[in-house]
Amino acid sequence: MIKIDKKESCCGCTACAAICPKNCIEMKKDREGFRYPCVDEDKCVECGACEKVCPVQKQEEKTCEQRAFLVQYKDDKVRLESSAGGAFTAIAETVLEKGGVVFGAAYDEKFQVQHVYVENKEDLKIFRNSKYVQSDLKNTFCEVKEFLKNNKYVCFSGTPCQLEGLNSFLGKKYDRLIMVDVVCHGIPSPFIWNKYLEYQKNEIPKVDNIRFRDKYFGYKYSTMSFVKDGKNLYHAGSQADPMLRAFFTDICDRPSCYNCPAKKRYRVSDMTIWDCFSVYDFDKKMDDDKGTTRVLCHTDKGLNVVEQIKDRVNCKEVSADKLVAGVKEMFESVKMNPRRDDFFDDAQAMTGKELFEKYYPITAKIKIKTIIRKTLLVTGIYGTMKKILNKARGR
Numbered sequence: 001m002i003k004i005d006k007k008e009s010c011c012g013c014t015a016c017a018a019i020c021p022k023n024c025i026e027m028k029k030d031r032e033g034f035r036y037p038c039v040d041e042d043k044c045v046e047c048g049a050c051e052k053v054c055p056v057q058k059q060e061e062k063t064c065e066q067r068a069f070l071v072q073y074k075d076d077k078v079r080l081e082s083s084a085g086g087a088f089t090a091i092a093e094t095v096l097e098k099g100g101v102v103f104g105a106a107y108d109e110k111f112q113v114q115h116v117y118v119e120n121k122e123d124l125k126i127f128r129n130s131k132y133v134q135s136d137l138k139n140t141f142c143e144v145k146e147f148l149k150n151n152k153y154v155c156f157s158g159t160p161c162q163l164e165g166l167n168s169f170l171g172k173k174y175d176r177l178i179m180v181d182v183v184c185h186g187i188p189s190p191f192i193w194n195k196y197l198e199y200q201k202n203e204i205p206k207v208d209n210i211r212f213r214d215k216y217f218g219y220k221y222s223t224m225s226f227v228k229d230g231k232n233l234y235h236a237g238s239q240a241d242p243m244l245r246a247f248f249t250d251i252c253d254r255p256s257c258y259n260c261p262a263k264k265r266y267r268v269s270d271m272t273i274w275d276c277f278s279v280y281d282f283d284k285k286m287d288d289d290k291g292t293t294r295v296l297c298h299t300d301k302g303l304n305v306v307e308q309i310k311d312r313v314n315c316k317e318v319s320a321d322k323l324v325a326g327v328k329e330m331f332e333s334v335k336m337n338p339r340r341d342d343f344f345d346d347a348q349a350m351t352g353k354e355l356f357e358k359y360y361p362i363t364a365k366i367k368i369k370t371i372i373r374k375t376l377l378v379t380g381i382y383g384t385m386k387k388i389l390n391k392a393r394g395r
């Protein structure tokens with residue numbers, strides 16, 4: 001029977017709950033808002049399936065031949081709504097065109113992040129843009145299996161640990177399943193996300209979308225944005241917006257993120273997608289500040305999908321070694337912020353406003369820096385500086 005003695009050894013992938021033949025494992029939230037399996041011991045028959053399926057327990061990394069691409073969706077509207085170059089939309093469309101279904105992370109009406117599936121191209125917009133909050137996978141692994149059993153094409157997208165969980169749960173490869181994972185920095189707590197929504201409570205009721213990675217100032221400097229009818233009501237970058245600051249200072253990630261077993265080059269997915277801020281290092285013509293996705297194919301199936309999207313994207317094949325070189329987020333876990341425990345303790349007692357004003361106050365210095373940054377952005381100097389910095393960091 002699965003027992004989580006150490007929180008860092010569970011990534012919350014739901015594989016154990018999905019495989020249980022007695023349906024006696026429930027994913028329950030802890031005080032930090034992350035879900036963990038809880039076994040109903042009266043119903044458990046000790047079959048051991050839950051322990052065997054856990055992807056954290058059975059780590060292996062098989063190498064394979066990889067091919068790599070830079071991708072930009074041709075329709076600018078789609079590209080600008082996406083975090084990077086909109087490759088995910090193009091990949092998903094190929095599956096829908098075959099009558100398939102696409103799973104991904106979307107908001108519900110209260111901006112809670114959950115995994116759902118869509119069957120129409122118009123609905124793909126709900127998946128666009130990264131949500132820096134751990135999504136509730138619900139019963140999606142079982143739904144995927146059911147669709148596959150009925151011979152449907154399925155595309156499943158998510159964080160690398162979610163894909164490892166799905167792969168382990170399915171236990172075999174399916175020709176009609178396209179697995180897409182993102183390179184993931186780390187995944188913040190839904191509880192802290194709700195504290196942020198409370199902090200922003202005057203704005204949230206007015207908006208119909210929240211973009212963690214809005215391109216209001218272009219791709220090189222994305223902002224947290226609140227959107228209503230396509231109009232931008234609020235935007236603040238990673239030096240000012242408290243949720244982005246919490247995300248980038250690694251104060252509220254899932255415990256397993258600090259020793260992430262899914263950070264590696266060779267993955268169980270068919271393709272891995274992530275950002276390419278240094279596109280000028282590959283092709284100067286592609287550097288238009290609207291976003292580029294790096295696509296690393298691990299399987300022939302992934303490669304086939306790239307062939308199928310070529311009419312709707314600008315696509316350039318590049319060296320796989322060069323694509324992954326210097327990509328820290330692919331290989332290294334984030335370091336735990338030393339204030340993490342205090343942050344979560346305070347979060348139990350404080351309002352969202354009190355919490356974020358204590359840990360991420362918007363000081364006069366930040367305000368001045370924001371004005372300077374905006375000026376640099378508008379004049380184009382920011383882009384040049386970022387290029388030099390990225391080069392120095394080898395990215």
Ligand SMILES: Cc1cc2nc3c(=O)[nH]c(=O)nc-3n(C[C@H](O)[C@H](O)[C@H](O)COP(=O)(O)OP(=O)(O)OC[C@H]3O[C@@H](n4cnc5c(N)ncnc54)[C@H](O)[C@@H]3O)c2cc1C
Binds near residue numbers: 105128184275
């Ligand atoms: C939590 C998180 C951390 C990331 N960290 C990095 C990073 O450090 N470096 C980097 O280069 N790229 C990172 N990415 C990936 C990057 O932000 C883009 O998602 C990726 O480049 C694809 O962009 P796109 O324009 O092709 O697709 P988009 O249209 O932006 O598609 C978004 C995709 O991400 C999935 N997704 C969104 N939110 C979640 C979520 N909460 N949980 C699971 N899946 C989700 C959707 O299902 C969809 O498949 C991260 C993504 C996420 C979700």
